[in-house]
Amino acid sequence: MRAALVRELHAPLTVEEVELRAPHADEARVRIEAAAFCITDALAMGGFTFAEPPFISGHSAVGEVLEVGEAVTRVQVGQRVVVAGSTECGTCFYCARNQPAACEGIFGGMIPPRFVARDAAGADVTADGGIGVFAQENVLRDMQLVPVDSDLPAEHLCMLGCGITSGLGAVFNIAELEPGSSVAVVGCGHLGLWMIQAARLAGAAAIIAVEPIAARRALAGDLGATHLVDPADGDPVEQVKALTGGRGADYALEAAGSTVAMAQAVAMTRPAGTMVATGMEAPDSTVTLSAIDFAISGKRMLSSQSGGSHIRRDVPRFAAMLERGEIDPLPIVSRLYGLDEINDAVGAARAREVLTGVIVPG
Ligand SMILES: [Zn+2]
Ligand SMILES: [Zn+2]
Numbered sequence: 001m002r003a004a005l006v007r008e009l010h011a012p013l014t015v016e017e018v019e020l021r022a023p024h025a026d027e028a029r030v031r032i033e034a035a036a037f038c039i040t041d042a043l044a045m046g047g048f049t050f051a052e053p054p055f056i057s058g059h060s061a062v063g064e065v066l067e068v069g070e071a072v073t074r075v076q077v078g079q080r081v082v083v084a085g086s087t088e089c090g091t092c093f094y095c096a097r098n099q100p101a102a103c104e105g106i107f108g109g110m111i112p113p114r115f116v117a118r119d120a121a122g123a124d125v126t127a128d129g130g131i132g133v134f135a136q137e138n139v140l141r142d143m144q145l146v147p148v149d150s151d152l153p154a155e156h157l158c159m160l161g162c163g164i165t166s167g168l169g170a171v172f173n174i175a176e177l178e179p180g181s182s183v184a185v186v187g188c189g190h191l192g193l194w195m196i197q198a199a200r201l202a203g204a205a206a207i208i209a210v211e212p213i214a215a216r217r218a219l220a221g222d223l224g225a226t227h228l229v230d231p232a233d234g235d236p237v238e239q240v241k242a243l244t245g246g247r248g249a250d251y252a253l254e255a256a257g258s259t260v261a262m263a264q265a266v267a268m269t270r271p272a273g274t275m276v277a278t279g280m281e282a283p284d285s286t287v288t289l290s291a292i293d294f295a296i297s298g299k300r301m302l303s304s305q306s307g308g309s310h311i312r313r314d315v316p317r318f319a320a321m322l323e324r325g326e327i328d329p330l331p332i333v334s335r336l337y338g339l340d341e342i343n344d345a346v347g348a349a350r351a352r353e354v355l356t357g358v359i360v361p362g
Contacts, residue, residue: 001017001018001019001020001135001136001137002015002016002017002018002135002136002339002361003015003016003018003056003117003125003132003134003135003136003138003339004056004057004058004134004135004339004342004359005018005053005054005055005056005119005125006044006045006051006053006054006055006056006057006128007053007054008053009045009046009047009053010045010046010047012343012346013045013057013134013342013343013346015339015340015342016119016120017120018117018118018119018120018125018135019117019118020116020117020137020138020139021115021116021117021118021139022067022139023067023068023069023072023139024069024139025069025070025071025072026069026071026072026141026142026143027068027069027072027139027140027141027142028065028066028067028068028069028072028075028081028139028140028142028145029065029066029067029068029137029138029139029140030061030063030064030065030066030081030083030137030138030139030140030145031063031064031066031136031137032061032062032063032083032133032134032135032136032137032138032361033061033062033063033064033080033154033158033360034061034062034154034155034157034158034336034358034359034360034361035058035060035061035083035133035134035158035358035359035361036060036061036158036159036161036162036163036356036357036358036359037058037337037342037345037346037349037356037357037358037359038059038060038085038162038163038349038356039189039257039349039350040059040085040162040280041057041058041059041128041134041346041349042346042349042350043280043282044057044128044129045057045346048280048282048283049128049129051113051126051128051129052113052126054119054123054124054125054126055113055125055126055127055128055132056116056117056125056126056127056128056132056133056134056135056138057128057132057134058128058131058132058133058134058135058359059083059084059085059128059129059131059132059133059161059162060083060084060085060133060158060159060160060161060162060163061082061083061133061158061161062080062081062082062083062148062154062157062158062160062161063080063081063083063133063137064078064079064080064081065077065078065079065081065145066137068142069142072142073142074142074143074145074146074147074312075142075145075147076147079147080147080148080149080150080157081145081146081147081148082145082146082148082157082158082160082161082311082315082319083131083133083140083144083145083161084144084145084146084160084161084162084165084306084309084311084315085106085129085131085144085161085162085165085306086100086101086103086106086144086165086305086306086309086311087100087103087105087106087141087143087144087311088100088103088105088143088144088310088311088312089103089104089105089143090143092104092105098310100309100310100311101169101305101306101307101308101309101310102305103143105130105141105143105144106129106130106144113126113127114126114127114130116132116138116139117138131144133161134339134342134359134361135339135361136339136361136362144311146160146311146312146315146316148160148315148316148319149319150319150322150323152319152322152323154360155333155336155358155360156322156329156330156333157319157322158358159190159329159332159333159356159358160315160318160319160322161315162306163190163191163194163332163356164194164318164322164327164329165306165307165309165311165314165315165318166191166194166278166304166306166307166309167190167191167192167193167194167195167197167198167255167278167307168194168195168197168198168307168314168318168321168327169304169306169307169308169309169314170191170195170198170253170255170276170278170304170307170308171183171195171198171199171202171253172198172202172307173304173307173308173309173310173314174276174302174304174307174308175251175253175274175276175302177198177199177202177204177251178202178250179202179203179204179205180203180204180205181204181205181206181250181251182204182205182206182207182208182243182244182249182250182251183195183199183204183206183207183208183249183250183251183252183253184208184210184229184240184244184249184251184252184253184265184268184269185199185207185208185209185210185220185225185252185253185255186210186236186252186253186254186255186256186261186264186265186268187210187211187254187255187256187257187258187261187279188209188210188211188213188216188217188219188220188225188255189216189255189256189257189352189355190332190355190356191255191278191279192209192211192220192253192255192256193216193219193220193223193331193332193355194327194332195253195255196209196220196223196224196225197223197224197326197327197328198327199224199251199253200223200224201321201326201327204251205226206226206227206243206244206249207224207225207226207227208225208226208227208228208229208240208243208244208249209221209225209227209228209229210229210231210236210239210240210264211228211229211230211231212230212231212232213352214230216355217230219331219355222331223328223331227243229243236264236268237264237267237268240252240268241268244270247270247271248267248268248269248270248271248273249268249269249270249273250269250270250273250274251269251273251274251275251276252265252266252268252269252273252274252275252276253265253275253276253278254275254276254277254278254279255278255279256279257279257280257281258279258281259281259285259286259287261279262277262279262287263287263288263289265277266289266290266293266299266301267290267293269299271297271298271299272297272298272299273299273300274299274300274302275299275300275301275302276302276303276304277301277302277303277304278304278307331355332355332356333355333356333358334348334353334354334355334356334357335348335354335357335358336357336358336359336360337357337358337359337360338359338360338361338362339359339360339361339362342359344357345357345359
């Protein structure tokens with residue numbers, strides 16, 4: 001089968017024929033129908049996840065189960081499944097505390113590297129983060145597979161593995177947004193646009209979209225933002241305060257992946273309000289905050305790994321929201337790419353030319 005391999009960090013991927021190994025007892029072999037490209041994948045191709053080349057990247061997909069190991073109980077051959085970027089093993093320290101977004105399976109999936117295939121020369125190929133979906137097939141642990149009973153297009157369902165879950169989860173699971181609130185969303189890429197749709201569903205009274213790219217601001221308005229803030233018009237913190245009685249927003253959600261945006265989101269949160277950070281600039285980035293904000297403002301500053309998702313609960317419920325048309329995936333998928341076009345997808349994501357590029361391995 002064919003897979004896109006990271007042969008070298010910071011270099012174009014190569015699409016090659018590889019030989020997939022048989023699934024282990026707790027794994028299923030899955031044919032990948034579609035895989036969403038996430039900016040985290042571009043970071044991984046630069047060494048962010050410490051994966052050692054050659055590896056297969058990608059962590060959010062939908063596919064069909066072709067074969068299961070003898071200990072697999074969660075999925076069956078022939079089922080359509082979402083491959084999630086987060087795991088839910090059900091037994092680790094975190095899962096036992098009802099905090100599966102920190103499941104040891106996701107970080108444990110990287111160390112030691114999971115060998116999944118051999119290349120034409122017989123060398124080991126691993127899977128980034130223990131996942132790896134930019135391939136026609138892969139062997140995946142059942143702790144990150146969730147069956148979806150849906151006939152929706154694969155290019156929409158594949159976003160349930162990361163983008164939809166991270167965006168909606170940040171609003172429903174982490175912020176626990178109250179109806180009638182004011183919400184500022186900093187950054188309107190795919191994640192911010194999912195947050196805006198979730199905030200609308202949660203009954204936010206004011207949804208303020210902060211975004212420098214005009215087309216993204218306009219789309220934010222189409223998807224539910226009530227106010228559009230262009231940072232070019234002046235300090236976005238002051239603009240948000242001006243729209244919220246001078247206090248700041250009840251909730252500020254950072255979805256830009258920059259430390260500047262994180263600090264701005266804290267500053268534009270009203271005293272005793274809630275700030276949620278979801279982006280990632282680089283592994284060694286640091287955020288500087290005002291000590292007043294940090295120590296005595298009463299602001300809740302929350303980190304959101306995969307939207308605090310419980311994938312076995314959230315993937316089906318968010319899939320049902322797609323089914324009912326409550327969230328709109330159409331404008332979020334900018335382009336479909338064949339496996340051979342994956343370097344175009346990487347470039348377009350890095351240049352912010354697309355919201356979500358979807359790889360269809362074929
Ligand atoms: Zn776990
Ligand atoms: Zn992702």
